[in-house]
Amino acid sequence: xxxxxxxxxxxxxxxxxxxxxxxxxxxxxxxxxVGHVRAVDDVSFDVFEGETLGLVGESGCGKTTxxxxxxxxxxxxxxQILFRRKNDEIVDLAKLTREELQPLRAEIQMIFQDPFGxxxxxxxxxxxVGEPLLVNGMTNRAERTDRVADLLKLVGLRPEFMHRFPHxxxxxxxxxxxxxxxxxxxxxxxxxDEPVSALDVSVQAQVLNLLLELxxxxxxxxxxxxxxLSVVRHISDRVAVMYVGQLVELxxxxxxxxxxxxxxxxxxxxxxxxPDPRIPVGxxxxxxxxxxxxxxxxxxxxxxxxxxxxxRCKVEAPALREPTxxxxxxxxxADELDLTTAF
Amino acid sequence: xxxxxxxVRDLHVTFGLDEGSVRAVDGVSFDVLPGQVVGIVGESGCGKSVxxxxxxxxxxxxxxxxxxxxxYRMPGVDGQPETVVDLTKLAKRxxxxxxxxxxxxxxxxxxxxxxxxxxxxxxxQIIEAIQLHHRQWRPDGSGLSRAExxxxxxxxxxxxxxxxxxxxxxxxxxxxxxGLRQRxxxxxxxxxxxxxxxxxxxxxxxxxxxxxxxxxxxxxxxRKYGTAIIFITHDLGVIAQMxxxxxxxxxxxxxEQGPVDAIxxxxxxxxxxxxxxxxxxIVGQTQxxxxxxxxxxxxxxxxxxxxxxxPRCDERKGPECAARVPSLKPVDQGQSVSCFLHHDSSDTQ
Ligand SMILES: Nc1ncnc2c1ncn2[C@@H]1O[C@H](COP(=O)(O)OP(=O)(O)OP(=O)(O)O)[C@@H](O)[C@H]1O
Ligand SMILES: Nc1ncnc2c1ncn2[C@@H]1O[C@H](COP(=O)(O)OP(=O)(O)OP(=O)(O)O)[C@@H](O)[C@H]1O
Ligand code: SF4
Ligand SMILES: [Mg+2]
Ligand SMILES: [Mg+2]
Numbered sequence: 001x002x003x004x005x006x007x008x009x010x011x012x013x014x015x016x017x018x019x020x021x022x023x024x025x026x027x028x029x030x031x032x033x034v035g036h037v038r039a040v041d042d043v044s045f046d047v048f049e050g051e052t053l054g055l056v057g058e059s060g061c062g063k064t065t066x067x068x069x070x071x072x073x074x075x076x077x078x079x080q081i082l083f084r085r086k087n088d089e090i091v092d093l094a095k096l097t098r099e100e101l102q103p104l105r106a107e108i109q110m111i112f113q114d115p116f117g118x119x120x121x122x123x124x125x126x127x128x129v130g131e132p133l134l135v136n137g138m139t140n141r142a143e144r145t146d147r148v149a150d151l152l153k154l155v156g157l158r159p160e161f162m163h164r165f166p167h168x169x170x171x172x173x174x175x176x177x178x179x180x181x182x183x184x185x186x187x188x189x190x191x192x193d194e195p196v197s198a199l200d201v202s203v204q205a206q207v208l209n210l211l212l213e214l215x216x217x218x219x220x221x222x223x224x225x226x227x228x229l230s231v232v233r234h235i236s237d238r239v240a241v242m243y244v245g246q247l248v249e250l251x252x253x254x255x256x257x258x259x260x261x262x263x264x265x266x267x268x269x270x271x272x273x274x275p276d277p278r279i280p281v282g283x284x285x286x287x288x289x290x291x292x293x294x295x296x297x298x299x300x301x302x303x304x305x306x307x308x309x310x311x312r313c314k315v316e317a318p319a320l321r322e323p324t325x326x327x328x329x330x331x332x333x334a335d336e337l338d339l340t341t342a343f
Numbered sequence: 344x345x346x347x348x349x350x351v352r353d354l355h356v357t358f359g360l361d362e363g364s365v366r367a368v369d370g371v372s373f374d375v376l377p378g379q380v381v382g383i384v385g386e387s388g389c390g391k392s393v394x395x396x397x398x399x400x401x402x403x404x405x406x407x408x409x410x411x412x413x414x415y416r417m418p419g420v421d422g423q424p425e426t427v428v429d430l431t432k433l434a435k436r437x438x439x440x441x442x443x444x445x446x447x448x449x450x451x452x453x454x455x456x457x458x459x460x461x462x463x464x465x466x467x468q469i470i471e472a473i474q475l476h477h478r479q480w481r482p483d484g485s486g487l488s489r490a491e492x493x494x495x496x497x498x499x500x501x502x503x504x505x506x507x508x509x510x511x512x513x514x515x516x517x518x519x520x521x522g523l524r525q526r527x528x529x530x531x532x533x534x535x536x537x538x539x540x541x542x543x544x545x546x547x548x549x550x551x552x553x554x555x556x557x558x559x560x561x562x563x564x565x566r567k568y569g570t571a572i573i574f575i576t577h578d579l580g581v582i583a584q585m586x587x588x589x590x591x592x593x594x595x596x597x598x599e600q601g602p603v604d605a606i607x608x609x610x611x612x613x614x615x616x617x618x619x620x621x622x623x624x625i626v627g628q629t630q631x632x633x634x635x636x637x638x639x640x641x642x643x644x645x646x647x648x649x650x651x652x653x654p655r656c657d658e659r660k661g662p663e664c665a666a667r668v669p670s671l672k673p674v675d676q677g678q679s680v681s682c683f684l685h686h687d688s689s690d691t692q
Binding site: 058059170171172173200201202203204205206208209212213227229230231233234235236237253254257267268269270271272273274275276277278279281284286287288289290 | 386387506520521522523549550551552553554555556558559562577578579580581582583584586603604607608617618619621622623624625626627629630631632633634635636639640
């Protein structure tokens, strides 16, 4: 079962099937492999054209590794990453060689968490934003200048800033520069890994607004990775929840937040502090720590922390099922539990 | 009315740099009542950490406290009456300040790595602190053996929810996960039974689930020991859950302060109002433009004239906003605001 069918008429732009990324754990002088970190462990989902799919989960659950596989910054251990190109040709990003990937780089771009680290401090905005254009064959400098000026305007920066260096800009402005750079090649898919996590709330609101506006204007498709559930809820059409390398739930945003079906999703939501002192503080429903993906628990990976766990959960791993159309969940009792939240 | 445990009065801290001087804290005043949780919010660079470090006389060079008082109510020892000391008058490295740091006022610093030395085990560092401040555990002044101090640390680790506490005391800080290190820091801060705990963004780097556990823990400790807490965070949700009263800072000044309910349900300062509007809510409308604050935070070398918020303010009253600095004035039960909309333009500093 994959998190794909039954969602209206939109076409999938990206189809991830049984994706795995295991990192070897080595020991001894001969670097013998003694085990594996199962960073991404059998993940399948679709991203539809023009939508924002949010990806959430606690630290270490595999969000960044999933993103890096899509961009082929790391090579997947197994599985397929099917991408539909502009001409409707479907390619498997997981199988392509570096050379074959090159023409695809323009269509898939990335926005990073750290607006400071993702820009080259010794290059001007012109070079930082224009570099992907150059790499993609726009060798004419005047042409590049025009394009960079347009891109800066697009993200709300003045084109005159083109000849300044990144250090002259604030965190929010640098994130805009990072977005301009990502958009320079007219990508169709943008993978954003915690793009607003390092920003103050007021700056965060500006960048979120920019992303929403750009998506509308350019018809972009976003895979939006974040750990702040309020931010993800605000920006996403659908949300996928990961736990210890696995996809445990995926549903349209409204459904997921009002009627989660996985105990992990509901516990995660209950942990979000609501900015209203009149709402009483809820009980802590999720205790203990995330298990190591090098040594995941038996059965359902969530069973040691799940308050609904039974003996069956300790031995039998639940499969990803689709109890209602478009709502995917990996829990034996997804149909029986009532996890309705206040959201 | 209860006398405050800590009272910061008109604090000014500047950093003299080659490019000029930065007024990092520019006239901050607030009180902390015994057993109360005061939440401090404000954007990056508004002076939250510098204010807290001033309280403990830990401001980094070239920072200087230029003006103001930090009054702390010391308990009377051996039947002596309590006294009020101005911490700004104490020598940074003198015996009085050293006795206060840790034992009376403990800080959970913003940089988690700064709290522990990497070359000693976490347990050893806490044991050392407990032995140094043994009076907190043995008011009669008798010392504590290493084994006795270690016993206390194991109990503290258990209290803060560290599993396998008798093994974890022998770990180095870099061997602990983010959540465990955070808990160990809380244990360290509590190890000398402070009456005031200053937590500088203690949950910013950890997951919401771990955060929920740490917040529950702090609330429980506060109830159990009556510790007063100053809690610094960017997260308005955390403030709403933790604080009794709130101080909203902007560019080194207090924009507004008051009881938590008033700050969230009857905010008076245009900055507080704008800040509250700009957060995506877990219950609000989705995929719509969020209200934003115009412009960007000014560079510390370019402080605006008059009200520091006036260039970005969407409710600006008039020319006085750019000309004069509004002072912090009481407007309601325990709520004060620095904004001309709420008092006469003649009330300047
Ligand atoms: N290059 C690597 N070598 C070995 N292990 C790795 C590597 N990259 C990631 N991991 C491990 O894979 C797991 C998943 O990491 P990943 O960075 O994808 O998580 P994440 O969900 O993005 O977490 P965070 O919220 O902290 O960013 C973690 O246990 C991590 O330690
Ligand atoms: N060591 C230093 N040298 C020079 N300036 C400093 C120093 N420490 C702080 N400042 C300045 O003082 C101001 C206040 O800094 P502070 O660290 O108190 O901000 P903050 O509110 O804690 O921000 P954050 O939310 O990012 O932690 C800033 O403008 C900063 O640049
Ligand atoms: S004093 Fe003026 S500029 Fe400052 S917040 Fe009030 S109305 Fe706005
Ligand atoms: Mg990550
Ligand atoms: Mg700080």
